[in-house]
Amino acid sequence: MDNEKEQQVKEISIKSDEDVIFVRQEVRNLAKQMGLSLLEQTRIVTAASELGRNIVVHAREGKAFLIKVEKGDRQGLKIVFRDKGPGIPDVQKALEEGFSTVGSLGLGLPGARRLVDDFAIESSPLEGTTVIIIKWR
Amino acid sequence: MAEVSILMMGENIIVPIQVELHDRAAMALQEDILLKIEETGASGLIIDVSAVSIVDSFLGRLLGDTARMARLMGTETVLVGMKKEVVITLIELGMIIKDLHTALNLEEGLKLLESLKIERVREENGA
Numbered sequence: 471m472d473n474e475k476e477q478q479v480k481e482i483s484i485k486s487d488e489d490v491i492f493v494r495q496e497v498r499n500l501a502k503q504m505g506l507s508l509l510e511q512t513r514i515v516t517a518a519s520e521l522g523r524n525i526v527v528h529a530r531e532g533k534a535f536l537i538k539v540e541k542g543d544r545q546g547l548k549i550v551f552r553d554k555g556p557g558i559p560d561v562q563k564a565l566e567e568g569f570s571t572v573g574s575l576g577l578g579l580p581g582a583r584r585l586v587d588d589f590a591i592e593s594s595p596l597e598g599t600t601v602i603i604i605k606w607r
Numbered sequence: 608m609a610e611v612s613i614l615m616m617g618e619n620i621i622v623p624i625q626v627e628l629h630d631r632a633a634m635a636l637q638e639d640i641l642l643k644i645e646e647t648g649a650s651g652l653i654i655d656v657s658a659v660s661i662v663d664s665f666l667g668r669l670l671g672d673t674a675r676m677a678r679l680m681g682t683e684t685v686l687v688g689m690k691k692e693v694v695i696t697l698i699e700l701g702m703i704i705k706d707l708h709t710a711l712n713l714e715e716g717l718k719l720l721e722s723l724k725i726e727r728v729r730e731e732n733g734a
Contacts, residue, residue, distance in 0.1 A: 487630045508692050516661055516696045520664060578664050581664065581700035585700060
């Protein structure tokens with residue numbers, strides 16, 4: 471059984487466009503520090519941008535938690551996006567969005583999912599939405 | 608807030624994006640570009656993204672929209688200098704930016720721009 475360790479590096483409040491830029495910069499710094507390639511950095515920062523934007527646009531405010539994870543001898547960058555917004559009415563449908571909705575009114579979830587290794591989402595009107603992404607080194 | 612410069616070079620507008628743009632700043636830039644087209648009657652627009660490390664779905668869509676809007680004003684647009692990491696990520700994100708001409712660098716972009724303008728004149732003359 472692999473040992474799993476987590477170390478939270480940063481908690482970022484997301485309320486505006488500018489906060490999303492800050493999230494991008496922090497994710498990039500951490501990804502670089504962890505030795506991810508430029509392509510992998512670009513992927514995870516872009517995914518973070520999509521998910522951060524969802525918070526600003528749909529929930530008005532939320533948080534991003536940047537976490538270093540270790541599983542056995544693997545190292546990963548985990549980001550948890552959490553908000554107490556209205557929730558996603560049909561998560562299944564949101565995960566099946568077609569390409570045409572990327573960049574429009576869709577949530578861009580399938581796109582963000584494709585950019586990372588692990589992806590999990592939970593959403594309800596009561597609890598809000600939590601999206602967890604991990605990029606392994 | 609750092610501003611993006613909009614340069615004039617002959618009949619063309621050149622916009623080198625060298626700062627990280629948040630959504631509102633990107634929208635403001637789009638407006639500024641269209642205003643410049645209106646003011647100058649420029650026939651060409653080059654958007655240089657060689658210094659841009661992240662293009663997400665919002666910026667991707669905005670760039671496509673800007674080119675379409677410019678075209679409605681009689682201006683051809685070429686996007687130049689997209690980094691390969693950005694290209695790979697945009698495709699994986701599922702973004703298909705339609706009607707946006709691209710070139711590897713400014714020099715190639717200017718050549719493409721000239722041929723697009725010639726093509727456009729032919730179209731309009733019903734050739």
